[in-house]
Amino acid sequence: MKLDKLLKNLDYRGEIDLSIDVEKISYDSRKIDKNSCFIAFCGIKTDGHNYIKDVIEKKPKLIIVDNDEYMNEYEFIIKVENSRKALSKISSNFYGNPSSEINVIGVTGTNGKTSTCLITKKIMDSMGQKCAYLGTLGFILNENVSSTGYTTPESLELQSILKLIKDSGTQHSAIEVSSHSLVQERVSSTDFDVAVFTNLSQDHLDYHKTMKEYFNAKAKLFRNLNNNSTSVINTDDFYGRTLFEESKSQRISFGKKNKSDIQLKKIEQSISKTQIEMIIMGKNFEFETNLVGEYNVYNIMASIGSLISLDFKIEDILDSLSKQTLNIPGRMELVCKKNNKYFFIDYAHTPDAFKQIFSNIKKVKSKDDILCVFGCGGDRDATKRARMASIAEQYCKKVYVTTDNPRSENIQQIFSDILNGFQTNNYHLIEDRKKAIETAIDSMDDNSVLLVLGKGRENYQIINESQFYFSDSDTIKDIVYES
Structure with missing residues (x-):
């Protein structure tokens, strides 16, 4: 691609x-050759x-920097205000601005991104409208x-993926949009048709430092929408109401x-299903x-x-939703059941997610004992650990x-930090x-529920610089079926 097109806008x-x-x-110096453009960012x-x-x-054919110090280092070099934002723009240009040719739904929030995206994808798929998914699960x-x-x-990989979606003939995509990606301009040149806000509660404060900064990161998705796009917002959430009031889309x-x-009027839950009454755009349904749990209804x-x-x-x-079984990997996933013992895994790793899961299980299994196994990730927000324990x-x-x-x-x-709670x-x-999982399973009585939290479908443990295979799901199955 010639530079006049690559550097457009x-x-x-x-x-x-x-x-x-x-x-x-x-942006990886090791992958550069004489036909490349290298973008340097911090x-x-x-x-x-x-x-x-x-x-x-x-x-290389071109180097892009956002630091004046390097402007005289090479003949073919240009400076931009923000290299990450520039990378997003030229990546979109390089791949032909694919997001402008497909419907892109961006979902952000502390909890619920994966489930919302996968529910959306599965409904579309069942109606014959193929939808791609991009997020925590891959x-x-x-x-x-x-x-x-x-x-x-x-952004470079994101735009490549969007082009793959477009070239496959798939017209829709549901994408999880993290707060990190918004701060780092990874999606700044992606044309979102719909932006969804699920909720906001404490997480990632090791990176954002304050809830205000965390909110402003999430808000970028909505503040950058054009007038033809739509914001879909949980207005029960304090931050959601703020977004809704300021939205220009x-x-x-x-x-x-x-x-x-879209108003929730009534839900009746059991361990295996939920009956829902809603008012949607003024009509009763x-x-x-x-799916189980009020958070899943959201x-x-x-x-x-x-x-x-x-x-x-x-x-x-709603017809599509009622006809299919929705399985969200690692999200309140029933790994197995033995007699009257239930074994669940979930990705929950925030105080709000803990409260949602425990309170909903208590509603549908009020007479059962609840046991849980959890830990907290290292090099991450330490202030939430005691709250999760509490x-x-x-x-x-x-x-x-x-x-x-x-x-x-x-x-x-x-x-x-955890024990302080x-x-x-x-x-x-x-x-x-x-x-820990084995000990918890051994201590279960009849009519009990075990929740193994934090990792969901992750299949690894990271200790220092090493990554080891580990699966909560496989571990539970091995122990339960061997006993």
Whole structure:
């Protein structure tokens, strides 16, 4: 691609021959060759500008920086205000602006992103309207699953994926949009037709520092929408109401409040299904789903709002929803049942997610004992750890504290932070996660529920710089079926 097209709508300083042809783009200095464009930006751990001398030796067609210090280092170099934002723009240009040719639904919020995206995808698929998914569980296109390593990939990879979706003939995509990706401009050149806000509660404060900064990160998705796009917002949430009031796009609200466009009126739950009564755009509807928990009803409302935004009929949406079994991997997933013992895994790793899961299980299994196994990730927000312990103690007969991707942080420090949240000694500290799960299962009586929380379908543990295979689901099955 010639530079006049690659750099279209990009503000930059520096003289460059726009007829130069570039064959590939990279922000990884190791992948650069003489036909490449290299974009240097400052990451969390390393700064790409530090590798410019190595890149120059490979004589690339163009180097893009956002630091004046390097402007005289090479003949073919330009400066932009923000390299990450520039990467997003030129990546979109390089791949032909694919998001402008497909329907893109972006879902953001602390909890519910994965479930909302997958519910939306499965409803569309069942109606013969193929929908791709991109998020925590990877990239799903035509039932083929690929790992991406991030909830929302870097903009270069994101635009490549969007082009794959477009080229496959798939007209719809549901994408999880993380707060990190918004701050780092990964989606700034993605054309979103629908933006969904699920909720906001404490998480990632190791990165954002304050709830205000965390909210402003999420709000970027909605503040950048054009007038033809639609915001679908949970207005039961304090931050959601703020977003709804300031939104300049078209808007759909959902929640329990009387003025919501999609209003939850009544739910009746069991361990295996939920009956729902809603008012949707002024009309009353009743339907049933196999998903359990009020939080999942909110995810369903978010999905309904997204589909209405894309002109799907309400009756068709609900008909599809009622006819299929929705299984969300690692989200309140029933791994197995033995006699009257239930074994669930869930990705829950925030105080709000803990409260939602425990309170809903208590509603549908009020006479059963609840046990849980959980840990807290290392090198992440430490301030939520004690709160999670406090909530677990409130609802559970027994709590087993263990490891959950401690990374480079001292495991004993993580445990200390967690234990500060307990008011009693009704917990067990077992560092080995497999042993913790095994001990919890061995201690279960009839009519009990075990929740193994934090990892969902993750199949690894990260300890220091090493990654080891570990699956909560496989571990539970091995122990239960061997006993």
